[in-house]
Amino acid sequence: MRTPSPIVVGRATELALLDAALAATAVRRGGVVFLVGEPGIGKSRLAAECAHRAHGRDLAVLTGRSAVDGAGRPFGPLREALASRFRRTGPPTDPALLPYRPLLARLVPEWRTADTPVAVPGGELELGEALLRLLAQLGRPHGCLLVLEDLHDADPETVAVVEYLVDNLAELPVLLVATLRPDPGPAREMVRAAERRRCAAVAELRPLAPAEVRRLIAGCLDTPAGQVPEAVAEQLTADADGNPYLVEELLGALVGAGALRRSAHGWQVFGELGTVPTASLPASIVRSYGRRIAALDPRLRELLLVAACLGPRFAMDTVQLVTGFTERRMFDLLRAAAEASFLLPDPGAPGWYAFRHALTAEALLATLPPLERVVVARHAAAELERADPALPGERCRLAADLLLLAEDRPGAARHFAEAGRRALAAGAVASAVALLQRAHQLAAEPDRVVVGCALVEALAEAGRLDQALALAATVAQDADVDRLVAVHTRLAWAAVTAERTQEAASQAAAVRELLGDRATPEQRAALAVVEAELALLPGPGERSERLAESERLARLAVETAQRIPLPVVACQALQLLAVLARDRDFDEADAHLERMLAIAEQHDLPSWRVEALQRLGVNASMRTGTPELLEHARQAALRIGAVVLTQNTDAVLAMNAVLCAQWATARETADRALAATARLRNLTAHRYLLLTEATLAAHQGRRRGMEQALAAFDRSGGGDYYLVPLVLGLCRAFCALLEEDRVRATADLAAARAWEDEHPSVYHLTGRYGLHPLLAVLADTPRSAGAGADSSRAVIPDGPATVLAWNRQFLLLAQAAQLGRDGRTEAATRAVRAAQEVGEPFPTARHLGMRLIGEAALRDGWGEPLRWLRAAEEHFHAQGVGAVARACRTLLRQAGASVSQHRDGRNRIPSQLRSQGVTLREFEVFGLLPEAPTNQSIADRLAISPRTVEKHVASLLAKTASPDRATLCNLAAGLLAQDPPEPA
Incomplete structure (x- = not known):
């Protein structure tokens, strides 16, 4: 018999740690506690006590335990944890979680919908983000506790998700408590790393005194x-x-x-x-179990020994299959085993049972003589194969473990290898690597070569390119030609995507040498896509020649892939062709993407379908300024749980909202995705969102906010990134124009153009094809003083980027300025009207254009400059962009036109300043203080005397209770960043 203690003894320090962590969840301070110790030291008892106390605090409690769950079913403890909470209630209904339902359905298949693909895009990080959102929602009322036991037995995918949770729970009302042994392995390394980063508490359980x-x-x-x-x-x-x-x-x-x-x-x-x-302690435990099991009914003894061979947790139907017992007999024996304190039914998984402790199974196996243990394990493996030679689901991995216990290393290797291949096909890349590595260690020749090739593919898929290359070099000595071609092609693609040009070229060359003239169409197509991508990377030869070769190879790949068919290869190649075509014709680029979309839909490739929709949406938004197709792409990404693709689309939508002067939408969209992209290490989208934040501030004329956002962008590595021309042209130059600093704007645009000359860019809204030509025309002078004299038109570019709405509005204004200067006034006015129509989606850019062209029209005597300037003045006054509004008023006064003073515009003043009695004129001075200017500088910009500025500053010091001017300047910077002026 076993006599369990009803109380927890000797763990006061650990219980105090857990109590403090539980209490912290009530104030939205999440935490992580790892309980580490040898088997039997009391980890599970502490975890159970923590769960009991959490229930007493009304926390949502989820519990899961690691166990052998089959290579085809990773995330075992996470599945069990969700099942422990949602088995009775069904899936969560919070609308905020709907985008993550497809990912969570990987853990709870019952949550799938008709739109959920069988293979949901995304890896462990995306699933970690989905689980993080779910736990945060569960913790909203009183907090949430997630208990994961025996993490040392967890699959690599689970460890990766847990590591993601560990790094991101601090600001959420969620406590993670996990138990594990101090054995070497991925879980222990993860715990040590978390402890070094100070994002987890680690309690090493000591023996009792x-x-x-x-x-x-x-x-x-x-x-x-x-x-x-x-x-x-x-x-x-x-x-x-x-x-x-x-x-x-x-x-x-x-x-x-x-x-x-x-x-x-x-x-x-x-x-x-x-x-x-x-x-003797180990022997005493073994002898104790030996005596206990010898006294049992022989059939119960057989059941327990077979179960012990299967592991600390097992399925009833598997034991029944091996023993041949009837279902009624099985239930009788399982009940007797539970009464004898050997087994417990698993409440989280009907039909599954577990030994009361992992040591119980180990001790029972140790009671068997070695030969009998081999016979029992071999018989169990044979019965599994006899029932179904395909060994579906978890049985393949289970058979491998049994054969290893039976000392059949080659047989175990074959089953581990098959389990690894299945895991790779299911997207469980880390598990696939672990299983294939084990198979590679156990395999005999010639199986070792075959397994080695599969392991190379898994390592490449996992991003462990150096290991894959090293292993491929050893495999190449014995593998057949076709297998080697597949290995080198896969490595070449991995090297291309990692932008490791030398390795990619080396692998592609190896494929060409192996193939000679014997290549199959499939092999030629796969190699062509790799070489087409390779031709785009920096390398020897003229860029134009490399681009032409890339396009030739991509077209070859498409033709072959569609004929065979190879739909994924076709999508890869068409995506590349669309990128190449944008430099020449957006219609052609869209045609490639439409073909890509059709192939993806025909062959049920949901991720590639979303990719095609997203790229079509990007092209459409640049052509027209409208985001409808992008929104459609986002919804498609949400339906299939493609978190990274959703984030990428959000980044483009946020920038589109900035260009359309939809400040609240831009802020909401960026905020929605910014933290998540950082957590998922989606650097491409994260940097673009940081740039979007800077552009948002720039297009509102808030230089201080722009610089702060650009500093964050630089810290993310963006300063050395291909977004640099957007920083200079779309962000800094635009902000300078809103400050009425045309010299600075022209310099920024010139710098952007110089950068692009050295680093060809995939972006078309950097100013090169719009704003820069407009400023160049406005700064140009006629070649002669006579009427009708032509001015230089060399600065106005041509090409596909000039049809994009953002660029087109500025180019039309540049043409209008030239036409008006040449005396062709009607044509000039028509060009302005066309620019206004094209720029309709972009109100701030459109009115900035009217301010610029209005000045030129006043000078050259054509068009409707007074109407244009008044409209621009109204817009920028309402937006709080004082410099441009004042410039418009100055031009109107110079033309002898009346100017609205907007003296009733107190709603522009932040509420805090209004409550302190700050006047509108004082607020105009206050709005310039973040730059800490002199009184003379303020006077020049506001067209008032320095003495008047001094009076306003003194009044502001008194009303805001600021002790000195520096404090007042800091107050202005902080307040205007947090509480921007309301529209008039």
Whole structure:
């Protein structure tokens, strides 16, 4: 018998740590606690006590345990944890979680919908983000506790998701408690790294002290500690070495053998304790289990030994398959095993059972002589294969473990390899690598070569390119030609996507040498896509020649791939052709993307379908300024759970909202994705969003906010990134124009153009094809003073980028300026009207254009400059962009036109300043203070006297209770960044 203690003994420090962590969730301070210790030291007992206390605080509690769950079913403990919470209630209904339902359905298949693809895009990080959102939603009322036990047995995918949670729980009302042994492995390394980063508390459980062992015994025997027989306390303290589980097991052996019995005078020892062999701890436990199992019914003994071969957790139908027992007999035996304290039904998975402790299964196996253990394991593996030679689901991995226990290394290797291939096909890349590595170690020749090739593919898929290349070099000595071609082609593609040109070229060359003239169409197509991508990377030869070669190879790949068919290769090649075509014709680029979309839909490739929709949406938004197709692409990405593709689309939508002067939408969209892209390490989207934040500030004329956002952008590595021309042209230059600093704007645009000359860019809104030509025309002078004299038109470019709406509005204004200067006034006015129509989606850019062209029209005497300038003045006054509004008013006054003073515009003043009695004129001075200018500088910009500025500054110091001017400037910077002026 076993005598478990009803109380937790000797863990006051650990319980205090857990209590503090539980309390922190109530104030939205998440945390992570790892309980580390040897088997039986009390980790599970502490975790259960933590869950009990969490229930008492009304926290949502989810619990899962790692166990052998099959290579085809990773994330075992996470599946179990979600099932423990949602089995009765069904999937979560919070609308905010709907985008993550497809990803979460990987853990709970019942949550799939009709739109959910079988293979949901995304890896462990995306799934970690989905789980993070779910836990945060569960923790919203009172907090959430996630308990994961035996993390040392977890699959690599689970460890990766847990690491993601560890790094991102701090600001959420979620506590993660996980238990694991101190054994070397991925879980232990993850825990050590988390401890170094100070994002987790690690409690190393020590053995119990002698006094604590006595208290534990007393709890088990339900007697005061002072009444525990001294001999029993001494014996168990020595034999169990402070391990609570072993104390309970050895105590149960003494009671079961009759050496310790309750009498009228309490618990007493009968006979000598030495008659129960416990002198040597491991042997004593084994002998204790040997005696217990020998006394059982033979059929129950058979069931327990077969179950022990299957692991600490097993499915009832698997044991039934191996033993041949009827279902009724199985239930009778399982009930008897539970009554004998060997097994427990798993409440999280109907039909599954677990040993009361992992040591129980180990001890039972140790009772078998080696030969009998081999026979039992071999028979179990044979029965599994006889029932279904395909070994579906978890049985393939289980058969491999059984054959390894049966000392059949080649057989185990074959099953580990098959389990690894299945894991790779299912997207469980980390598990695939682990399984294939194990198979590679065990395999005999020639299986070792075949397994090695599969392992190369898995390593490449996992991004471990250096290991894959090293292994490929050894495999190449013995593999057949076709297998080597596949290996080198896969490595070449991995190297291309990692932009490792030399390795990619080397692998592609190896493929060409192996193939010679014997290449199949499939091999030629796969190689052509690789070489087409390779031709785009920096390398020898003229760029134009490389681009032409890339296009030739991509077209070859498309033709071959569609004929065979190879739909993924076709999509890869068409995507590349669309990128190449944009430099020449957006219609052609869209045609490639439409073909890509059709192939993806025909062959049910949801990720490639979303890719095509997203790229078509980007092209459409640049052509027209409208985001409808991008929104459609985003919804498609959400339906299939493509988190990264959703984030990429959000980044483009946020920038589109900035260009359209939809400030609130831009801010909401950027905020929605910015933190998540950082957590998922989606650097492409994250940098673009940081640039979008800077552009948002720039297009509102807030230089301080722009610089702060650009500093964050630089910290992310953006300063050395291909977004640089957008920083200079779309961001800095535009901000300078809103400050009426045309010299600075022209310099920024020239710098952007110079950068693009050295680094060809894939972006078309950098100013090169719009704003820069307009400023160049406005700064140009006629070649002669006579009427009708032509001005230079060399600065106005031509090409596909000039049809994009953002660029087109500025180019039309540049043409209008030239036409008006040449005296062709009607044509010039028509060009302005066309520019206004094209620029309709972009109100701030359109009115900036009107301010610029209005000045030129006033000077040259054509068009409707007064109407244009008044409209621009109204817009920029409402937006709080004082410099441009004042410039428009100055031009109107110079033309003798009346100017609105907007003296009723107090709603532009932030509420805090209005409550302090700041006037509109004082606020105009206040709005310039973040730059810490001199009084003379302020006077020049506001067209007032320095003495008047001094008076306004003194009034502001008094009304805001600022002790000095520096404090007032800092107040202005902070307040205007947090509370921008309201529209008039």
